[in-house]
Amino acid sequence: DAKTTQPPSMDCAEGRAANLPCNHSTISGNEYVYWYRQIHSQGPQYIIHGLKNNETNEMASLIITEDRKSSTLILPHATLRDTAVYYCIVRLWGTNSNSGYALNFGKGTSLLVTP
Amino acid sequence: DVKVTQSSRYLVKRTGEKVFLECVQDMDHENMFWYRQDPGLGLRLIYFSYDVKMKEKGDIPEGYSVSREKKERFSLILESASTNQTSMYLCASQGQSSYEQYFGPGTRLTVT
Numbered sequence: 001d002a003k004t005t006q007p008p009s010m011d012c013a014e015g016r017a018a019n020l021p022c023n024h025s026t027i028s029g030n031e032y033v034y035w036y037r038q039i040h041s042q043g044p045q046y047i048i049h050g051l052k053n054n055e056t057n058e059m060a061s062l063i064i065t066e067d068r069k070s071s072t073l074i075l076p077h078a079t080l081r082d083t084a085v086y087y088c089i090v091r092l093w094g095t096n097s098n099s100g101y102a103l104n105f106g107k108g109t110s111l112l113v114t115p
Numbered sequence: 116d117v118k119v120t121q122s123s124r125y126l127v128k129r130t131g132e133k134v135f136l137e138c139v140q141d142m143d144h145e146n147m148f149w150y151r152q153d154p155g156l157g158l159r160l161i162y163f164s165y166d167v168k169m170k171e172k173g174d175i176p177e178g179y180s181v182s183r184e185k186k187e188r189f190s191l192i193l194e195s196a197s198t199n200q201t202s203m204y205l206c207a208s209q210g211q212s213s214y215e216q217y218f219g220p221g222t223r224l225t226v227t
Contacts, residue, residue: 101216
């Protein structure tokens with residue numbers, strides 16, 4: 001699985017858009033970009049994923065650059081409850097011969113949403 | 116809603132004790148996972164299972180074993196707990212054709 005690089009921390013004012021970047025310059029053509037988040041004292045939670053096209057769901061939008069070497073997770077109107085660690089993960093769809101469907105979590109970005 | 120439950124939120128055990136951490140999922144998922152999470156190290160995969168009675172080692176299996184006798188239940192066993200196994204343990208499950216991995220709330224284990 002390709003390695004990802006994320007800033008260790010970011011701040012965002014409540015009600016504003018939070019834009020979380022992720023660099024994955026070694027991504028291969030059949031690897032997807034997944035985003036999860038982990039609110040303090042809870043298990044990680046899936047947010048969104050994409051391959052090439054931009055994606056949007058009720059939680060967030062995912063913008064992937066044309067060369068697929070980086071992406072941005074956008075929380076359009078951040079709330080205090082969005083304070084969490086956000087993980088960008090790149091992996092193949094389906095099973096990996098070494099780890100099945102397991103996810104390789106890095107250190108993520110700690111997002112603090114302030115009033 | 117998919118639910119992954121773990122037997123305890125907090126657990127305190129003594130060095131040398133045998134410890135069982137239980138995980139149950141209610142969505143008939145084939146794949147189940149045990150991770151541990153430590154400050155500065157992120158989540159690390161201990162073991163995973165892709166079917167009943169099937170198990171595979173993850174990145175850090177030493178000192179742990181697992182059991183999957185029923186599809187819905189995946190147990191993590193610490194044969195002889197040590198202080199370096201003090202950690203947050205997270206269980207997860209995922210369907211064979213699903214893109215989403217569902218996590219339990221975690222068990223914070225302290226070994227004294």
